[in-house]
Amino acid sequence: MSSRAATRVFQGVKEQIATGQLKDGAKLDETSLAERFQVSRTPVREALLQLVGSGLATQIPKRGCFVKAPSFREMIEMFEVMSELEGMCARLAARRISDEQLIALEQLNKECENAIEANDSDLYYRKNVEFHECIYSACGNGFLAEETRSLRRRLQSFRRLQLRVRGRMSQSLDEHSEIIEAIRSSDADQADRVSRQHVMIQGERFNDLLAHIEQGP
Amino acid sequence: MSSRAATRVFQGVKEQIATGQLKDGAKLDETSLAERFQVSRTPVREALLQLVGSGLATQIPKRGCFVKAPSFREMIEMFEVMSELEGMCARLAARRISDEQLIALEQLNKECENAIEANDSDLYYRKNVEFHECIYSACGNGFLAEETRSLRRRLQSFRRLQLRVRGRMSQSLDEHSEIIEAIRSSDADQADRVSRQHVMIQGERFNDLLAHIEQGP
DNA sequence: ATGGAAAATATCGTATACAAAAATAACATG
DNA sequence: CATGTTATTTTTGTATACGATATTTTCCAT
Incomplete structure (x- = not known):
């Protein structure tokens, strides 16, 4: 169990994608994720950055971040x-x-x-x-x-x-x-x-x- | 030229690693990088995260971030x-x-x-x-x-x-x-x-x- | 109704402030 | 002199606030 909030969010979202709770194309809203994980936007952003980096999410410039489950x-x-x-x-x-x-x-x-x-x-x-x-x-x-x-x-x-x-x-x-x-x-x-x-x-x-x-x- | 400070820092550091200005093992201090690129620590952190993600730097828990030029x-x-x-x-x-x-x-x-x-x-x-x-x-x-x-x-x-x-x-x-x-x-x-x-x-x-x-x- | 302008809204990136944790230094005690 | 303890300083991680920019919505004119 990591003490870092950013890691928690990263793992959490990853898990929810794997289990299908977060379906393909689901929006990863920074604010609501922050609420859901009881943290601020900063660690959420880091988590999203890592998700994008590992190919699990896509960043569309001014529209948001979305789950990209592998087809x-x-x-x-x-x-x-x-x-x-x-x-x-x-x-x-x-x-x-x-x-x-x-x-x-x-x-x-x-x-x-x-x-x-x-x-x-x-x-x-x-x-x-x-x-x-x-x-x-x-x-x-x-x-x-x-x-x-x-x-x-x-x-x-x-x-x-x-x-x-x-x-x-x-x-x-x-x-x-x-x-x-x-x-x-x-x-x-x-x-x-x-x-x-x-x-x-x-x-x-x-x-x-x-x-x-x-x-x- | 990207308008994002985080990207500028990322590219900048990457460049300096490639050209040898930043040698292997050099410390990537958040504060001094922030000063050097005239930005705050936030975008610097994002840049470092990406650098680590792409294997150009290593993060040692509470000691700092270091250049990891490929041997x-x-x-x-x-x-x-x-x-x-x-x-x-x-x-x-x-x-x-x-x-x-x-x-x-x-x-x-x-x-x-x-x-x-x-x-x-x-x-x-x-x-x-x-x-x-x-x-x-x-x-x-x-x-x-x-x-x-x-x-x-x-x-x-x-x-x-x-x-x-x-x-x-x-x-x-x-x-x-x-x-x-x-x-x-x-x-x-x-x-x-x-x-x-x-x-x-x-x-x-x-x-x-x-x-x-x-x-x- | 439709095209488009303008307002409202959402998102994003960045700055700054604060708190916690750990490393380092200073110091005291055996 | 070694060792353990405490204090100081760095470094990190997180929260929050603000400004800029894009997008959506609303509303008006045609």
């Missing part, structure tokens, strides 16, 4: 980029990973396995994040790692949903094993290919899910 | 990512480009050629940007296009330098032709490969340049 199309686009970045991380990791990191990676995959056996999807979720995090660190490109993390965060709320899909967890685990195998044998191309696939499958699942939820166009 | 290593890392994104754009464009866009692309390359003949490196620079911009638009993934643009902007000041290197312009032009050829024949893999190469060469040139300028470690 279905944009989500697919983001997954497309995510799979590229994830693939790149894996490809580089296959070439650059250290022995210790490889061991850590295998350890994490085992912990994912345990989580599945215990049927603990929350634990699986966390270990899964750590697994990928480990690959990012091993890619030897800090900038790439940070960009990938950032995009992951943006897709996170949706990904969380997917992993609850029946059977997804164990399939995901198999894919992890394939990735490890490719990295272990320094097969960069294979690591790239499998990782892309791993993300794109999630994108497709997401696709299915949305198609199921939204009956509209 | 040599980070620059290389950024180029590595840039080449991946640029390659992805080209790969997708090879599959998705429309006839009109292809014509526009060829037109732009011709204009680049003209700029070289006229020995107008500024014009070449602008047309070169448009050329790549055209590929981004043609990739059919708006999110990717925006990310790539954003990274391009971050590397821009350095790239501008490179293109003044003797002979680089005409070599760059040849590479453009190769990219167009690959896209025209819908050879996604080739487009990808050539585009990556195109960026990485710039990274290497940048490397040479820096090695020349910096005598230190």
Whole structure:
């Protein structure tokens, strides 16, 4: 819990966008937000600035600030980029990973396995994040790692949903094993290919899910 | 020239970082920046927020805001990512480009050629940007296009330098032709490969340049 | 009714003031 | 001399007020 009002507002609005309380196109009025969060306009402005910066809102010059929830199309686009970045991380990791990191990676995959056996999807979720995090660190490109993390965060709320899909967890685990195998044998191309696939499958699942939820166009 | 003080400060500091007037680690004191730019602290804070957001500064909780110029290593890392994104754009464009866009692309390359003949490196620079911009638009993934643009902007000041290197312009032009050829024949893999190469060469040139300028470690 | 001018209104950016928190300095005590 | 305590000063974060500018609304003339 941050003591900063600006951060509170930022997180709060972000949360409300994620949960759908604030729908796409909803107006983010500085004054009413200030009232709602019991703060002045100053921290609200900072929060809005950050929201715009992270692509969750749009600023139209003298008309106001509006929620810009990613459209279905944009989500697919983001997954497309995510799979590229994830693939790149894996490809580089296959070439650059250290022995210790490889061991850590295998350890994490085992912990994912345990989580599945215990049927603990929350634990699986966390270990899964750590697994990928480990690959990012091993890619030897800090900038790439940070960009990938950032995009992951943006897709996170949706990904969380997917992993609850029946059977997804164990399939995901198999894919992890394939990735490890490719990295272990320094097969960069294979690591790239499998990782892309791993993300794109999630994108497709997401696709299915949305198609199921939204009956509209 | 923007009428916004916050933007002026943002651009100003950014410029001073690029030109080296503000060195890595320099403290960005709110009060003194406010004095220097003849504004109050409020717009300065907004500017700093944006600087941090775009990775040019770091915020250490109660100690202040500091310039974080990308290190040599980070620059290389950024180029590595840039080449991946640029390659992805080209790969997708090879599959998705429309006839009109292809014509526009060829037109732009011709204009680049003209700029070289006229020995107008500024014009070449602008047309070169448009050329790549055209590929981004043609990739059919708006999110990717925006990310790539954003990274391009971050590397821009350095790239501008490179293109003044003797002979680089005409070599760059040849590479453009190769990219167009690959896209025209819908050879996604080739487009990808050539585009990556195109960026990485710039990274290497940048490397040479820096090695020349910096005598230190 | 419609086009347009003028008033009313909303929004935005900035300045300034104030309060809280933390770092630094000064100081006292063991 | 070290250490812990208190005071001072900086730095931050937030509130509020004000002016400028754009937008919407109202109202009038045609």
